[in-house]
Amino acid sequence: MMSSGVPVWPASALESVGLLYRPLQDIEIYVEDKDSEVFYLELLSRLMPKGRKIKKVIPLNGRENVVDLCKRYKDPSPALFLIDGDLDLTLRIREAGIRNLFQLKSYCIENYLFCLYGSREIIVETSGKITRDKAITKAEWSVFFESVADDLRELFLVFATARVLAPSLKTVSLGYSSISTQKTRKKGREPDLVKISEVIESIRTESLKFTDQITWDLTLKKIRKDARDIQTIDMVSGKDFLLPMLDMYIRSKGGNTVSTDSLMFRLARHCSVDRLSELGDALQSILKGGTVVSS
Structure with missing residues (x-):
């Protein structure tokens, strides 16, 4: 073929x-x-x-x-x-x-590549001048992810609800570009909380063409409850959302990558394998x- x-x-x-x-x-x-x-x-x-x-x-x-x-x-x-x-x-x-x-x-x-340690190594390798303790601190990493984690979690809870009630709708395949904004050329596309909210509302509105509001609310509530012990870092698509976001962050810290394949390979070499x-x-x-x- x-x-x-x-x-x-x-x-x-x-x-x-x-x-x-x-x-x-x-x-x-x-x-x-x-x-x-x-x-x-x-x-x-x-x-x-x-x-x-x-x-x-x-x-x-x-x-x-x-x-x-x-x-x-x-x-x-x-x-x-x-x-x-x-x-x-x-x-x-x-x-x-x-x-x-x-x-x-x-x-x-x-998802397992979305890692402080791997990201830090890429920045150190690319720069050749930045020490590991200054490349990314744990506090910086927490701010980077936690500033958008709750919104991304809600987005994927809504995607999962649409999967049940309106499976023909495009959800995860919308990709990172649907929830990000190009603010500067150097940093690339950054997560945009307003756009995330807009995508959530759009999916809900489109889903209501296939179901009613009460069913939507009850289904979302149940999915949210059932998924309460799943970490956001596991729930959100690493390929379609977390990696593009991480690429943006690494670039903003001085760690240039050539392509997605290059980024994945280098993270695979350096990321923590604890998870x-x-x-x-x-x-x-x-x-x-x-x-x-x-x-």
């Missing part, structure tokens, strides 16, 4: 990649996202036990393909199948009871001949 001149391999062909690389690595890891192998390899290699290796992360171009292969996979060779949380995370919908399927407890893998401990445990369990069951 061809897409814009670039070959797009069917899932069946991509599945066979695991067989080719099996002699070279200790575990096969299958993921959703195409064009993501280098980033995943850098990040997941940091979670591997000493002396164990992965040489190829295999993208299957979509969640359904990953889940389908996971259900069919009967080979004794160690394999882990990794999928995102998406809006299902906020809605408490999980792919449960599937052997060796690991569903992230964040919107997507990019990925459950994924690391799953990899170790499978490598030892055990299994994990999605929940």
Whole structure:
């Protein structure tokens, strides 16, 4: 198959990649996202036990393909199948009871890159003159995120409500540009609380073409209650919102990045992996001949 001149391999062909690389690595890891192998390899290699290796992360171009292969996979060779949380995370919908399927407890893998430590390293590397203690302080990081966290949380609660009541509406795919403003060329697009409020109201108004106000209010209230223990840093899409916002912040602090791919790779190299401990445990369990069951 061809897409814009670039070959797009069917899932069946991509599945066979695991067989080719099996002699070279200790575990096969299958993921959703195409064009993501280098980033995943850098990040997941940091979670591997000493002396164990992965040489190829295999993208299957979509969640359904990953889940389908996971259900069919009967080979004794160690394999882990990794999928995102998406809006299902906020809605408490999980792919449960599937052997060796690991569903992230964040919107997507990019959420784990949203990190003070990784951002600080990029600024230090780019500058060559700024010390780590001056690149970003913990207080500055808190102000940066907390100043917009509540508004972003409400935005994604509204997105999740629309997913239930008006699933045809465009929500997360509106992206960071819909809630940001270009104030200066150097800093890039900054979060705009007024625009966030406008998007929230627009989604509510459009959703009321599919439902009534009482149903909307009750559904939003229930989703908000059910999601009360989910951290905002996990609820908001890392790929579509947090990373563009972080790129803006890093640039404002003197840490230029070339592209989104470059930013992701450098963050994957430097970010804290503490929040990925459950994924690391799953990899170790499978490598030892055990299994994990999605929940």
